Amino acid sequence: MTRQFKVGLIGCGRISDIYLKNCQRFPLLDVVACAALDIEEAKAKAEKYQIPSAVTTQEIFENDEIECVLNLTIPAAHSEISLTALHAGKHVYSEKPFVTDLTDGQKILDLATEKSLLVGNAPDTFLGGRWQTCRELIDQGVIGKPTGVTAFVGTHGVERHHPNPDFYYKIGGGPLLDLGPYYLTAMVFLLGPIKSVSGMARRTFDQRMIENGPRYGEMMDVEVDTHVLSNLEFQSGEIGTMTMSFDVWDSEAPRFEIYGEEGTICIPDPDPVHGANIFGGEVWFRTKNNSRWTHQPRPTGRENWLIAENNSGFNDDCRGLGLLDLAHSVRTGAPHRANGVLAIHICEVMEGILKSAETGSNEIMKTSCERPLPMSNLSSNQYGATQ
Structure with a gap:
C-alpha cells in the first residue's frame, strides 16, 4: 500500500472546506495539521474535519512529518508562504493565483528546482471529467484540427x-484574475501554450453595493476593470477570444467553444445538477455531417448537438484534485499536471492582457509550458478515491 502523503494546511477560510472535504475522499492524502492567522478558526476547522492539530504557521514549517504545504492564504500572501515552505523542504500546492508578481513566481520555480521539490497550483478543474472529455474528442480528431476557441x-x-x-x-482582483485562470488553463490543456495576447477593458462602476449579509447596503470602491476582453494567439497556430465580466446581468452565450476544421465542441453553462462546478457537466459537439449550416432551412434550437460520452471520472466538485495529482507524482514519478510552470504562464498571460488594455500593445509571452498530459481515463478508483 502506498504511504500516505502528509499535508499541512495554511489558510482556513471559506475555500478550505471543499479542499478538506475532498482530501478525506482521497486516501493518499492525509491532512495532519492546519494553521490560520486566527487560531480559533484553525481549531474550528480541525474539529470539523478531524484534523489532528491546529497550530501556528511556523509550526507547519517546522513539522518534519509534513511533506507538503497546502497554501490557501489570500493572494497577496501566496508567494511568501510558498517560498518559506520550499525553504523548509516541503512541496507546495496553492490556490490561484500562483503569485501576484511574476518575479516572485520565478523565484518559487527556481527554488523548487534547486531543492528538487514540486510546486502545484489551482485551478485543477481541467483535470475533471468535462475537460478530459473535450481533450479526448480533440485527440481522436472528432472535430479535425483545432482552429480557434472562445470563452465567455x-x-x-x-x-x-x-x-x-x-x-x-x-x-x-477583478473578473480576469478571478475567473480567467479556469478558462485559460483549460485552453492550454486543450491547445497548448499561448504565444501572444491583446486586450481591452473598462470599469463600469466606481462603486458597488454589497447586497447580502450583515453589510447589506454598504458601498465598496472599485479599483479594477470589471469587463475584460482579450484576443489570444497560441503557439500551435489557433486563435481565440475571451470575455470575463462582472458587469453582465444575464446572457445566453456558451461558456466555452472549440472550433475545428471539421466540427465544434461546446461547453454550455453549468447545468442545475452540477451548479457552478465546472469539473463535470455535458460536453456537446457537432461535426460537418450534422451542422445546422448543412440544412435549409436551418433547424433552430439545440436538437442537433451530440452529447459526448464522459468516462473520465471526477465530475463533481473535486477541488484538491491537483494536490492529489502532485502527491501521486511524488510517490510514483508520474507527470504532475497542475504544475508551477503552467501556473506562471497563465499569470503572464493575464498580466499581458491587462497591460495591453492599458497601453494598446500586443504582448508577446516570455514564458511557455508543456501542454499537460490527459488523465488517460484514470478513474477515481485508480487514484484510490472514494465517491
Whole structure:
C-alpha cells in the first residue's frame, strides 16, 4: 500500500472546506495539521474535519512529518508562504493565483528546482471529467484540427452572495484574475501554450453595493476593470477570444467553444445538477455531417448537438484534485499536471492582457509550458478515491 502523503494546511477560510472535504475522499492524502492567522478558526476547522492539530504557521514549517504545504492564504500572501515552505523542504500546492508578481513566481520555480521539490497550483478543474472529455474528442480528431476557441463568463459580480466581497474589486482582483485562470488553463490543456495576447477593458462602476449579509447596503470602491476582453494567439497556430465580466446581468452565450476544421465542441453553462462546478457537466459537439449550416432551412434550437460520452471520472466538485495529482507524482514519478510552470504562464498571460488594455500593445509571452498530459481515463478508483 502506498504511504500516505502528509499535508499541512495554511489558510482556513471559506475555500478550505471543499479542499478538506475532498482530501478525506482521497486516501493518499492525509491532512495532519492546519494553521490560520486566527487560531480559533484553525481549531474550528480541525474539529470539523478531524484534523489532528491546529497550530501556528511556523509550526507547519517546522513539522518534519509534513511533506507538503497546502497554501490557501489570500493572494497577496501566496508567494511568501510558498517560498518559506520550499525553504523548509516541503512541496507546495496553492490556490490561484500562483503569485501576484511574476518575479516572485520565478523565484518559487527556481527554488523548487534547486531543492528538487514540486510546486502545484489551482485551478485543477481541467483535470475533471468535462475537460478530459473535450481533450479526448480533440485527440481522436472528432472535430479535425483545432482552429480557434472562445470563452465567455458574464456575471454581475459577487456582492450578491459573498458577505465580504471587497477584495474582488481591489488591485489583484477583478473578473480576469478571478475567473480567467479556469478558462485559460483549460485552453492550454486543450491547445497548448499561448504565444501572444491583446486586450481591452473598462470599469463600469466606481462603486458597488454589497447586497447580502450583515453589510447589506454598504458601498465598496472599485479599483479594477470589471469587463475584460482579450484576443489570444497560441503557439500551435489557433486563435481565440475571451470575455470575463462582472458587469453582465444575464446572457445566453456558451461558456466555452472549440472550433475545428471539421466540427465544434461546446461547453454550455453549468447545468442545475452540477451548479457552478465546472469539473463535470455535458460536453456537446457537432461535426460537418450534422451542422445546422448543412440544412435549409436551418433547424433552430439545440436538437442537433451530440452529447459526448464522459468516462473520465471526477465530475463533481473535486477541488484538491491537483494536490492529489502532485502527491501521486511524488510517490510514483508520474507527470504532475497542475504544475508551477503552467501556473506562471497563465499569470503572464493575464498580466499581458491587462497591460495591453492599458497601453494598446500586443504582448508577446516570455514564458511557455508543456501542454499537460490527459488523465488517460484514470478513474477515481485508480487514484484510490472514494465517491
